[in-house]
Amino acid sequence: MPRVSIEVDGVKYDDDVEPRLLLAHYLRDRLGKVGTPIGCDTSNCGACTVLLDGMSVKSCSVLTVQADGQDVTTIEGLGDGQGLHPLQRAFHQEHALQCGYCTPGMIMAALDLLRENPDPSDEEVREGLEGNLCRCTGYQNIVRAVRRAAGDLRPDPAQQEATR
Incomplete structure (x- = not known):
């Protein structure tokens, strides 16, 4: 073996x-x-x-x-042991799940999407997650959750300026 x-x-x-x-x-x-x-x-x-x-x-x-x-x-x-990862939190806040079966895969695919494109449009989110299926939702809340997490994951411009 x-x-x-x-x-x-x-x-x-x-x-x-x-x-x-x-x-x-x-x-x-x-x-x-x-x-x-x-x-x-x-x-x-x-x-x-x-x-x-x-x-x-x-x-x-x-x-x-x-x-x-x-x-x-x-x-x-995901997460730091102290709380939810921003994507997990956004899925909860935006009600981006119903049965939850697809949620782990959606979150992991979204994480990769946001690594490649930190500020995706609605259409880019839909395209980036097209290989992940949800049989319960209409995807709109999932798209909102990914966009919300994208905003949460982006560095604060004031912090970026302070580190220069």
Whole structure:
């Protein structure tokens, strides 16, 4: 069996894994990261989205051996231990969830989107999240939440000026 070394949410794991073990199953079954739901097992819904070295991936379409030597961030790895991450807080404040099943994947995909585009328009948010499906909402609150978090994550211009 191949041996992998993966850092997940800041903790390093060294494990022997089956070559065909999907990252989603490794995270949930081996590591107990149940905040990463498995929605479809076909990479259509995006519920299982995590960050792999900072980029969003659908963990049901990545083999664990492909993540060897890389950093994985799950929904449980967000925040600072003192409170919610700005995206988590914005999803709550904007009522951007109903059943919540898609929410972890939406938040992780949105985090990657905001890394690439810190000030997206509504259309850019919709385009950036098009691989993540929600069966409960009309997406408008999700778009509002991402835009709100974008504003919260942007540095305050006064602070930027003070550090120059």
